[in-house]
Amino acid sequence: MGYISGTDRGQTSLLPARIEDYVAADAAVRVIDAFVDGLDVVQLGFRRAVEASTGRPSYDPRDLLKLYIYGYCNEVRSSRRLERECRRNVETMWLLRQLAPDFKTVADFRRDNGPAIIGACRAFVLICRDAGLFSARLVALDGSKFRAVASGKRIMGRREIEEERLRLDRKIAAYLSGLDTADASEPDDAADAVASAIASLESRQGELDRMARRLDDEGRTTLVDGEADARPMGKGKGAKPPAYNVQTAVDTDTGLIIHHEVTDEATDNRMLHPMASATKDELCLESLTVIADAGYSNGAQASACEDDGIRACAPSNRAVNNTGDGTLFDRRAFSYDAEEDRFICPAGKELQRKQVISKERSVLYAAQAADCAACPLKQQCTTATRRYVQRHLDEDALSRMHQRAIPDMMRLRRCAAEHPFGTIKRRMAGGRFLTRNLKGTRTEMALSVLAYNIMRTINMTSKPA
Numbered sequence: 242m243g244y245i246s247g248t249d250r251g252q253t254s255l256l257p258a259r260i261e262d263y264v265a266a267d268a269a270v271r272v273i274d275a276f277v278d279g280l281d282v283v284q285l286g287f288r289r290a291v292e293a294s295t296g297r298p299s300y301d302p303r304d305l306l307k308l309y310i311y312g313y314c315n316e317v318r319s320s321r322r323l324e325r326e327c328r329r330n331v332e333t334m335w336l337l338r339q340l341a342p343d344f345k346t347v348a349d350f351r352r353d354n355g356p357a358i359i360g361a362c363r364a365f366v367l368i369c370r371d372a373g374l375f376s377a378r379l380v381a382l383d384g385s386k387f388r389a390v391a392s393g394k395r396i397m398g399r400r401e402i403e404e405e406r407l408r409l410d411r412k413i414a415a416y417l418s419g420l421d422t423a424d425a426s427e428p429d430d431a432a433d434a435v436a437s438a439i440a441s442l443e444s445r446q447g448e449l450d451r452m453a454r455r456l457d458d459e460g461r462t463t464l465v466d467g468e469a470d471a472r473p474m475g476k477g478k479g480a481k482p483p484a485y486n487v488q489t490a491v492d493t494d495t496g497l498i499i500h501h502e503v504t505d506e507a508t509d510n511r512m513l514h515p516m517a518s519a520t521k522d523e524l525c526l527e528s529l530t531v532i533a534d535a536g537y538s539n540g541a542q543a544s545a546c547e548d549d550g551i552r553a554c555a556p557s558n559r560a561v562n563n564t565g566d567g568t569l570f571d572r573r574a575f576s577y578d579a580e581e582d583r584f585i586c587p588a589g590k591e592l593q594r595k596q597v598i599s600k601e602r603s604v605l606y607a608a609q610a611a612d613c614a615a616c617p618l619k620q621q622c623t624t625a626t627r628r629y630v631q632r633h634l635d636e637d638a639l640s641r642m643h644q645r646a647i648p649d650m651m652r653l654r655r656c657a658a659e660h661p662f663g664t665i666k667r668r669m670a671g672g673r674f675l676t677r678n679l680k681g682t683r684t685e686m687a688l689s690v691l692a693y694n695i696m697r698t699i700n701m702t703s704k705p706a
C-alpha cells in the first residue's frame with residue numbers, strides 16, 4: 242500500500258500557491274492583523290508612526306506590533322526567536338508580508354514604545370466594550386507575583402553591601418601593591434590592564450555607595466542589584482525571589498482583563514482603590530462593583546472606594562485586639578455604641594475612647610481598671626489590669642465591605658480572576674519577565690494582556706450559538 246507521500250521538493254509549480262492560501266480564514270493571526278491596522282498609531286505615540294520623507298526607510302511600527310502580539314499569543318517572546326519565526330513560520334510571513342526584521346530592530350521596538358504598546362492594549366479593551374462584549378457589571382481584582390530577570394542572589398542588604406565593599410578594598414589594595422613592586426621593565430600593556438581593573442573595581446564601589454544611600458533614603462532593608470525596581474516577594478517564610486506584583490481587574494462575565502498594572506508593592510493591601518478607580522476611569526463609568534480577596538482588606542482603601550462611587554466586596558482581614566492564647570474574649574464580644582463612641586463589655590461595663598493610633602489608623606478604647614479588678618469574668622477577658630479594644634478609623638466602611646463579600650461572590654471572584662493569571666503565566670514560562678525594571682515589565686505585561694484578551698475574544702465569539 243505504501244505511505245501518503247508529499248510533493249517532490251524539486252517540483253516546480255505552474256500555478257504557485259499564494260501565501261494567503263496557507264492561512265486559514267478564521268486564524269487568530271487575521272484578527273491581530275485587522276486590529277493593528279485599525280489602530281491610530283500616531284495618536285498612540287508609536288515612534289516612526291509617520292513615514293520619513295528622507296533617509297533609509299524604517300519598518301512600519303504596525304508590522305512590528307503585529308509581530309510582537311503574534312509572538313505573545315504563541316509563547317514566543319524573545320526578539321531572537323521572533324526573528325527566526327519571520328523566516329520559517331508561514332503565519333508570520335503572511336502577517337508581515339515576508340518582511341524579516343533582525344532581532345535588534347525587534348527588541349528596540351519593544352524597548353522604545355512602552356507607553357504606546359500600553360495604549361494599544363487599552364484600545365483593545367475599549368473596542369470590546371464598544372462592541373458590547375462586556376459591561377463590567379462585576380469586576381474581580383487579583384494580584385500575582387511574576388519573577389524579575391534578576392536572580393535571588395542579587396538581593397543585597399546593608400551587610401552584603403559592606404561585605405562586598407571590604408572584598409573590593411582588599412582587591413584594590415592587592416593591585417596597588419602589585420603595581421608598586423612591579424619590575425620597572427614590566428611592559429606598559431600590563432600596567433594598563435591593572436589600571437583598568439582598578440577603575441572597574443572603583444566603579445563597582447561607586448555603585449555600592451549609591452545602593453547604600455538608596456537603602457537609607459527609602460528606609461528599606463534590601464535592594465535588588467541590577468534591577469532597582471524589583472522587590473523580594475513571596476508568601477510566608479518561603480523563598481522571596483525578586484519579583485513584581487501584577488494586578489488585574491477582570492470582567493466576571495467574560496474573563497476579559499479590563500485593566501492591569503505592574504507594581505512593586507509586595508502585597509495587595511494598598512491596591513484596592515487604585516485598581517478599582519483606574520478601572521472605573523478607563524471605562525468612564527459612574528459606579529463600579531469590585532470583588533477582591535482578604536489580601537485587599539484595608540479600611541482606608543474601603544473608605545476611598547465608597548467616596549469614589551465604588552462598591553467594594555472583600556472579606557476583612559483584621560488581626561488586632563488581643564485574645565491571649567485564644568481563650569480570652571474576642572473583640573466581637575464587645576458591642577460598639579456609635580452614639581456614645583464607646584464599647585460595652587460582656588460584663589456590661591463601658592470601655593472609653595483613650596487614644597488614636599495614627600500609624601494603624603485605629604482608636605484605642607479602655608475599660609476602667611476598677612471595673613476589671615472587681616469583675617467575675619476577668620479570667621476570660623484580660624491578663625492585664627484592664628482590657629483594651631481597638632477600633633479601626635474606617636471600621637464602618639470595612640464592615641460594609643466585609644458584609645458584601647458573600648460566599649457566592651467570592652466563588653465568582655476565584656473563577657474569574659485566577660484563570661487569566663494561569664493562562665498568562667503558562668505563556669510566560671511560568672510567569673517570568675524577559676525585560677527589566679518597571680518600564681520594561683509594564684510593556685511586556687501589556688503585550689501579554691493584549692494577547693490574552695485577543696485570544697479570549699476569539700474563543701468567545703467563535704463559540705457555536
Ligand code: SF4
Nearest residue numbers: 586588613616622628
Ligand atoms: S474584665 Fe473588664 S472589660 Fe472584661 S468583662 Fe470584666 S469589666 Fe468588662
